[in-house]
Amino acid sequence: MERMPQWADVVLVPLISLLMAFILSALVIVAIGEDPVAAVKMMVNGAVGSTYGWGYTLYYATNFMFTGLAVAVAFHASMFNIGGEGQATLGGLGVAVVCLALPWPHWALALPVAVLGAALFGAAWAAIPAYLQARRGSHIVITTIMFNFIGASLLNYLLVNVMRPVGSMDPATAKFGPGTHLPTLHDILAVVGIPFSRAAPANISFLIAVVACFLVWLLIWRTRLGYAIRAYGKSEPAAVYAGISPTRIIMISMLISGGLAGMMAVNNVMGEAERLIMNSVEGAGFIGIAVALMGRSHPFGVFLAAILFGFLYQGGAELALWTSIPRELIVVIQALVILFTGALDNMVRMPLEKLFLALRKDDA
Numbered sequence: 001m002e003r004m005p006q007w008a009d010v011v012l013v014p015l016i017s018l019l020m021a022f023i024l025s026a027l028v029i030v031a032i033g034e035d036p037v038a039a040v041k042m043m044v045n046g047a048v049g050s051t052y053g054w055g056y057t058l059y060y061a062t063n064f065m066f067t068g069l070a071v072a073v074a075f076h077a078s079m080f081n082i083g084g085e086g087q088a089t090l091g092g093l094g095v096a097v098v099c100l101a102l103p104w105p106h107w108a109l110a111l112p113v114a115v116l117g118a119a120l121f122g123a124a125w126a127a128i129p130a131y132l133q134a135r136r137g138s139h140i141v142i143t144t145i146m147f148n149f150i151g152a153s154l155l156n157y158l159l160v161n162v163m164r165p166v167g168s169m170d171p172a173t174a175k176f177g178p179g180t181h182l183p184t185l186h187d188i189l190a191v192v193g194i195p196f197s198r199a200a201p202a203n204i205s206f207l208i209a210v211v212a213c214f215l216v217w218l219l220i221w222r223t224r225l226g227y228a229i230r231a232y233g234k235s236e237p238a239a240v241y242a243g244i245s246p247t248r249i250i251m252i253s254m255l256i257s258g259g260l261a262g263m264m265a266v267n268n269v270m271g272e273a274e275r276l277i278m279n280s281v282e283g284a285g286f287i288g289i290a291v292a293l294m295g296r297s298h299p300f301g302v303f304l305a306a307i308l309f310g311f312l313y314q315g316g317a318e319l320a321l322w323t324s325i326p327r328e329l330i331v332v333i334q335a336l337v338i339l340f341t342g343a344l345d346n347m348v349r350m351p352l353e354k355l356f357l358a359l360r361k362d363d364a
Contacts, residue, residue, distance in 0.1 A: 004349075004356045010301045014294045016348045017340035018308070025333045034325050046318025047311045053318070055185060055200015059272065060284075061310030062202070065209035066264035067288025068306055069216050070257045072297040074140075076220055077253035078233035083129060083144025084261040084285030086151030087122040091262025092269040093155060094121030096163065096173050096276035104179035111182065114270050115208065115263060122262015123255040125151060130254030134247040140254075148285070159278060172277040182271045205267035209306075212260065213299040219256075220299075229253055261285060290334060294341040309334070 026036035047057045067084040074081035094117035104110035129143035159171040168174075182203045186196040220226040232239040232249040240246060268280050287309055294308070295301025316330030340348070 004353050008352060008356065009349075010296050010298045011304075013345070013348050013352060014296065014301065014305070014341055016352075017294070017345070018337060020348075021333065021336035021340045024336050025329070028329065028332060029325065032325070032329075034323065039319060039323065039325060042322060043311070043315030043319055046322075047315035050197070051195065052197035052200050053314055055197050055202040056314040056317075057307070057310040058185065058202040058206050059200065059267070059310070060313040061306040062206045062209045062267045063264050063284040064287050064291045064306035064309050065213060065303060066267070067261050067284050068291030068295060068302040069212055069288075069299065070259075070261035071288045071292035072295065072299070072302055073216060073220070073229075073260065074253055074257040075292060075297040076226075076233050077229045077249055078236070079133070079140045079250065079253060079257075081126070081144050081254065081257045081261075082141060082286070082289060083126060083147050083258070084288045085281050085283070086144070086148040086285070087125045087258040087261035088264045088281045088285050089148075089151040089155050090125040091118035091122040092265035092276050092280050093158065094118045094262060095265045095269045096176075097121075099176040099180045099270060100163075100173060103177055106179055107182050110180045111204070111266070111270075114180070115266055118262040118265045119259035120262070122265075123259040125262070126254045126258020127251070130251050130258075133254075134250040152279075155276075156278065159276065163276070170277075173275045176270065176274045180270060181274060182266075184271075201272040203267065203271035205271045208263070208266065210303070212263065213303045216260070217299040225252065261288070287334075290338045290341075294337060308337075 026040075029036040029039050045053070047053050067088060070084050070087065071081055095114045098114045098117040099110060125147060126144075129138070129140055129147055132138035132143050133140045156171070159173065163173045164171060165174045182205065184196075184198070184204075185200065185202045185206065186198045188204060188207075189196045218226075220230065228239070228244045229249055229252075231242065232244055232246065236246060239249070264284060265280070268282075268284075269276050273280060291302055291305040291309055294305040295303070312330055312333060316327060316333075319325050319330070320327035
């Protein structure tokens, strides 16, 4: 019997951890001589107080959903994939190859092929550390983090020496054709008469990320493969005894994980920049680790945590722009969230478990 309901594990524990992180953050703001209430109001207004703010919040959240799901799938197989940066970087390369390969007549034709290209390139980059883990015993943490640097170096070489347009000094590809330009949320919501900021970068990739959350939930909890992944993650000896191949689970889990991380590029490369540039991932691969931790590796939790971190990114940018509070404070808040949802998880979980046990005994 579970000691705590699933909803409490996915929602209540992270919520309490988040509240504690915000309380400590408020104390830090007070310590530097600023008003925490005013700071929170400005963050809320900047992130969700207008359709412009919502557009940026959802844009960042889309990136974090993909990388958070990538980490979550690997977590379920008891693997710590911290190579989301490199996999998303190579995903961007896949998007650029697709978008530049043909004169696409319409985004509806280019989008599914770009999604496939991003997923394949990201999965291919994750396949090498997965093989080294499955066959050679190399630790997945070490290999994936090393492949982040290799991926960045590879992209740097390709942009400077291969994909840069003739005569350009900018290490970036040419602009994608107009047939690859994705509809923004402004375009989508205008169909049903809902006004939304034209300047915000949020686009149809957000809807793809939401669908990805649902499909990952379907995979992990409603398929035989998902059951095998979770069984292997809980106990490798028991999984082997049940006939589950560790090599197969490691490879498949990491391919799915890398593919999800690579799909992030549809949002930032195809949807926002409309060309491939250096450092287009901007740390979203590492934020995905925090998102997966806070979301308890559950797709719904990942969705909520991604929205939160999108809020922190956009609200933090507004805070740094209009106050003397440094932008680095948002990094402090993120670190506190990770601290409470990760390292200090039991500080919240154990009292809640005792509370639910006591309530269950009283009902009995």
